[in-house]
Amino acid sequence: MDYLYLFLGFVILLYSGDLLVKGGVALSSHFKISTLVVGVTVVSFGTSAPELFVSLDAALHGSPDIAIGNVVGSNIANIALVLGFTAILMPLPVRSNSIIFDWPFMMGASLLFYLFVLNQHLETYEGIIFVAILIGFMVWTIWKSRTENRGAAIEFRSAKYSMFVSFLLIVIASVGLYYGANLLVGSAKNIALNFGVSERVVGLTLVAFGTSVPELATSAVAAYKKEMDISVGNIIGSNIFNICGVLGVTSIIKNIFITQPIITFDLLIMLGVSFLLFLLILPVHNGKLHRWKGFLLLSVYVSYVYIVFAK
Numbered sequence: 001m002d003y004l005y006l007f008l009g010f011v012i013l014l015y016s017g018d019l020l021v022k023g024g025v026a027l028s029s030h031f032k033i034s035t036l037v038v039g040v041t042v043v044s045f046g047t048s049a050p051e052l053f054v055s056l057d058a059a060l061h062g063s064p065d066i067a068i069g070n071v072v073g074s075n076i077a078n079i080a081l082v083l084g085f086t087a088i089l090m091p092l093p094v095r096s097n098s099i100i101f102d103w104p105f106m107m108g109a110s111l112l113f114y115l116f117v118l119n120q121h122l123e124t125y126e127g128i129i130f131v132a133i134l135i136g137f138m139v140w141t142i143w144k145s146r147t148e149n150r151g152a153a154i155e156f157r158s159a160k161y162s163m164f165v166s167f168l169l170i171v172i173a174s175v176g177l178y179y180g181a182n183l184l185v186g187s188a189k190n191i192a193l194n195f196g197v198s199e200r201v202v203g204l205t206l207v208a209f210g211t212s213v214p215e216l217a218t219s220a221v222a223a224y225k226k227e228m229d230i231s232v233g234n235i236i237g238s239n240i241f242n243i244c245g246v247l248g249v250t251s252i253i254k255n256i257f258i259t260q261p262i263i264t265f266d267l268l269i270m271l272g273v274s275f276l277l278f279l280l281i282l283p284v285h286n287g288k289l290h291r292w293k294g295f296l297l298l299s300v301y302v303s304y305v306y307i308v309f310a311k
Helices: 002-031 035-060 064-089 096-119 124-150 163-195 199-224 228-253 260-281 291-310
Strands: 092-094 287-289
Touching: 002 035, 002 163, 002 199, 035 064, 035 163, 035 199, 035 228, 064 092, 064 163, 064 199, 064 228, 064 260, 064 291, 096 124, 096 228, 096 260, 124 228, 163 199, 199 260, 199 291, 260 287, 260 291
Parallel strands: none
Antiparallel strands: 092 287
């Protein structure tokens, strides 16, 4: 039954994340926010919601390796798997804002995360700092976008749903994410125990992949529809949300213990993959993720998963 519950949890998270994105994008249309900002804020928050519910549920039920591994593994998967796979489908142009502002913010949050957990704990005050940074990032990004667009003749899309329906979709999606997270964490933990696989490995691979499915689906569909800003912005924004939002909120509610292998190996891989992304999206102007770069990122992810299981 655990495999059935695991699959059911994945499905619920996928569809709930999709509903949350639809409701969030519709709301953003009402507020007239640009596509890139939608990708970095609204869409990335929606696709990161599964990570939030899964990590919070895992921490509250005494599975810190799943809580931390889910975020670290998801950030690795978002760049190496999701962006790699999307770039193979369709080469992705990268806006200068993503390189000049969004990537440095993501890297800064990642480095701060690494410094915070060197003592093997993520504590309440550190969670508060993360949440404050996230709020500042969102406010600054939205303000900057609205300021730049105020004098420009930009045609915004009309909202697909009314304000009421948009909020309703978000509420339904939130409920689905809660129950989907419960199913996913519980079944993944049981499978790990039955096969003698550590919770760290399950969190970094199986659970992380499951919670990255919304990012994968959103970025692939966005690329297919030529919404390139959402594809790249969604991933960078999602990684920022995972660290500042997911771990921030989770550690405020319950302090999280981090095992040494995550600090000395997995976190360093996450930082390395983030820096590799920077190299691949240069130059600042007319940067592009070509198909060969997508294959490179995907090969990095496959190699990482192999090493994690082989260790």
